[in-house]
Amino acid sequence: MNTRPITWVRVYVREGQHVLDKLVKFLREEQGVAGLTVSRGVIGVGGDGRLHASSLLDLSLDLPLVVEFYDEPERAGRAIEALLKRFDLAHVISLPALAHAKSG
Structure with a gap:
């Protein structure tokens, strides 16, 4: 088995920010990160303390989104720095x- 160090990055945004498409395009095309996944949250509390949730009766258009990506540490660090310069992101963790x- 081959094992290599990486940096795993999570970027938290909301659907209502309307940045997802630009964020994914930036990470894929400009930064060329090794792997990327977007997940939609069912419920979340942001920095403002507001609850963002979905239910069958009220399908919110402002649900939490988590954009995860990984790459070798130096490349991920450069991507984080570029993300923070380009986008207004409040929550980025690595x-x-x-x-x-598998080997072979």
């Missing part, structure tokens, strides 16, 4: 991690 892949 963690050291290991990527595991």
